[in-house]
Amino acid sequence: MIPEIGHFALIIGLAIAIIQAVFPMMGVRLNQPQWMALARPVAGAQFLFLGISFACLIYAFLSSDFSVKLVANHSHTQMPTIYKVSSVWGNHEGSLLLWTFILSGWGVAVSIFSRSIPPVMLARVMSVMGMVAIGFLLFLIMTSNPFERLPFPPVEGRTLNPLLQDFGLAVHPPMLYMGYVGFSVAFSFAIAAMLGGKLDAAWARWARPWTNIAWIFLTGGITLGSWWAYYELGWGGWWFWDPVENASLLPWLAGTALVHSLAVTEKRAAFKSWTVLLAILAFSLSLLGTFLVRSGVLTSVHSFAADPERGLFILVFLLIVIGGSLTLYAAKASKLESTGRFELVSREVGLLVNNITLAILTLTVLLGTLYPLIIDALGVGKISVGPPYFNNISLPLGTVLFLMMGVGLFLRWKKDSPERLFKKLLLPANIALIIAIFGPMFFEKAFSWRVSLGLLLASWIALTALMWFAAQGRSLWQKPLSAWGAMFGHVGMAVVITGITLTSMYSTEKDVRLDANSGYEVAGYSFKFTKIEKDLKGKNFSAIRATIEISQKGKPFITLYPEKRNYGPGTMPMTEAGIDGGLFRDLFIALGEPLGKGAWSFRIYHKPFVRWIWLGGILIAFGGLLAAFDGRYRRTRKVFLKEKARRKGTMA
């Protein structure tokens, strides 16, 4: 009964989405305020019914209702509760339902927190969001019904892919989706602005916090995904340039460009059509990511069910949404006149360089991701583009971008003098150079220009951000939140760069054969293999566990227990690495294969500064959060509400 209620709620959701898409927009056209006013309550109703539908699916998983096909295929009675819940989105149908539910959540949030937006604008925004929801709901109902029943329910479910039975993966997809779907708000604002033919500073001020919040979630989601890959996949890597990872990086790059370009549109009324294009691009890339993951066009370690019929549906949907909005853009963009003028040396140009570099980076990553498909479509064969391609392109482009990050903060709007700029930048440039030259000496390793370059860029970004922040006048606590945000964002990036550089260049990775009670030394730590235990029982797996005693200079330091877990027939054995984390280095040991006579193969890693990659990601997201809550966004709302109250007063 409950699954049927969920299914029914989904269909009602579709009906509501159609109302949301049609009436407010028609109301604007026919000048019917009541129709426009429908936007708000309808968004609430949409959220309610999709919420019911989602709750029904969660209930089906929690109660292990194997008459529902989805539950039978992805759950198991013996799974811990948290993974029963997370299996809801550990599969195609459920994750789409989550996606749509989150979309309705964003819709409700916009309708609640955007009281300062003129009703015409809000009506258009809500209508566009309604249209996106129609697409996803049709997709769900027509090709991927999560509530499909089985005529002969099995006694036991098929369990969730063991790789996904992990806390990181329970949180990672919702986080990422919040980001993907969040860009639909900026997208809807952009479409609404083009329909109205007006895009001013007020528009940018409405769109900015929403874009920021979506971007924060995406940053968090990517960071979390990278951390998960590191400790769960057992390869000790943190980024693989896998198509699915790229699918999340692409909207992030476009979104980063958008966050910065919105600043120019708000403050200087310039870059208008570019900002609109970026808003379309960020959301389009989110949709494209969904297409790539769901259609099976590209093979990836992450692919769930690949199904060409679904692929065709998403492709048609992409054509309508992206093709439609780009046609609108082609027709209307020239009306969005940019009035702000600026000179060659100005903050506008600095941000332009930032935007162009990010756009090129986005396109090259997109090209690399689709390259196997291009080659295939041309009939030349099937290939995989390896990480070397991506590493080669991101190094020079990243260098340009990161150098500009330091200059950009100090540039003045409109016109700046090169001499003034040069004087300001001399100090951080010199300190960064000194760090780049002498920094590598602290590590007793061979000199590499890559380390110097990485340290140069990281210290340059961090120093310029801190100096700029200090020069913002006023005392620490009176600085605007947006200044705090920019500082954290930039310093976070510096931390990420430091982590990537030092981990990539200075990691030690050893594959060793260890006999019982023998040892091996890596980077001053000696690893001793003392014991192996077989057939340990977990809740829904059996494990082989090794005991490794680690000592430093003869003193016992820590004991790690790397495991290999078996989740039953038909599943790959999972590597559960033993990790001792630290701010400056990680010790990572993974259990390999038995080599006979009590000997086992092990992989031992010493990874300096690897945590900085994720720490930086957290800092960046935190910076975005601070900026989104800057006083001026609330101020516009307060001024508006006061105005409204005053008008009401005079009317009475």
Add this chain to the structure above:
Amino acid sequence: MKKTHLIPLFIFILLALLLYRGLSLNSRNIPSPFIGKPAPAFDLPRLYQKDQRISAKSMKGQVWIMNVFASWCQSCRAEHLVLSNFIRHYKVPTVGLNYKDYGVKDYGNDVINWLAQLGNPYIAIAIDTEGRTGIDYGVYGVPESFVIDKKGIIRYKFTGPIDQKAVTETLVPLILKLRQEPA
């Protein structure tokens, strides 16, 4: 309307055409000129036992599979479990041709980690660092699998990652049929 504003739309249309083509592609049915011909000879060093060699000749007299794979190839990871189960269950001697991987500067010995993690179903792995044997076999890309009969004739070629459907519908009947044939 400015013409430059049409550029994004134009790029998107190209992309959409490409994606449409990608959907309709069936990579499994690329005809190979090698089918019905003797498997090209090779004699390559083995991974793990570099002093030993593996050749096409040494496999004669049995029905075997040559699977072209590499650690840098995502699709190989995707097919590995299905392929391994098939090999184990039907006891098909399978030679792995490690294509442009082991010994290449960018990948080093990644393949050893790769096999340690995913398991090694092969009876022998031939190291083809420069890809010469791959060229002899007309390899388009990785992964590819060749089914070779007792006389050393290539009877079937599968391009792309092997899935369960290909195993049950094509490979298993083919292997069982070829085993009936005289050597």
